[in-house]
Amino acid sequence: METLPARQQQVLRATVNHYVDTMEPVGSKALVRRFRLQASSSTVRSEMGVLENRGLLIQPHPSSGRIPSPDGYRHYVNCLLPPPGVAVQHLERELTHISLSLASLDDLLWQLAKRLTDFTGLMSVIIRPARKKSALEEVRLVQSGERLLVMLVENSNHASHLNIRLPLQAANELEAMEIWLRDQLAQSVNGSLDWTSLPTQLHMSGTIVKDAIDSHRNSHSTVEAGAVFHGMSRLVAQPEFSQSNSLRPLLELMDSQPAAVVPMFQSHQGGVLIGSEHPHEALLKCAVVHAPYKSSNEGIGHVALVGPMRMAYATAMAAVSSVANHLNRVLC
16 A cells, blocks of 8 residues: 555544544544644645545535545554554453353353453454364164264364264164264265165165254354354444435344354454455445464464444554463463
8 A cells, every 4th residue: 555645644544533523523623723733724624624525534524524435444444553552551451360261161252252352342253163063983883772873073173972862763774874884984085974875775864863863964064153242232322324225234233144244254364344345245334354363273264343434443452462362371
């Protein structure tokens, strides 16, 4: 991104800071007075005109002052971002008291999401780590009355136990079924089962076991792809979302796909997405600040903040990084 002359940098920085604080368009006299710029109001007015011509400032109404454009926010984040305030250090100290030893993973993520929202005033989203796809290594079948216990052992040292109903007609197939499963896994390089080669005499038990394994994998994948989020009420309260039609797409996204807040093309990196830089239309009027974290099984999750483009980016970026780093320490 092209570097601005020093005075234009000062004017853009001051305009962003003013709008983040007040949500009011600003004129040159107010900028000079509030930020003590070492220039006359006419000089600052001229520089604001140049910034507007470059697409970094916009004038929402003909007689009003100017506000940052999405490109203006982008230039600010890339080139003019100040260091985070000392409050972030206080947040980091607080995070050391939130440990996985005191809660389940979901409880930990919920506590961190709540703290992140309280600290920034923005909606926080913590996407659960998506485990690397594991390969099936062993399947054991144990009959218990009218129930069948199916034990799945994967190469990630993860074991799952499924308890399903067993029709009496299928009980006498279990021993042969277990042998078939063992032979399949011995021949497979990725833990897959070729159900098309299932012998006809094992059709009943095979159908039951296949449906159980498929259902388990689908539900497991859904949980891992989900997210914990907190602070939707903070987002709704922002003036940018006072119109319900502008907020509805985002509410629908959070109900159905909260993990989509961080798009797939940024799944292994952190950053800031402003307005139309995000591929999902529901976030067209938002900014998303996010950072990745890794769990012990090498799955990648994300910590994110969602708010209007008018946000304190330095604080948001530092807070998201602090929570992601804390999760790296706790989960690895």
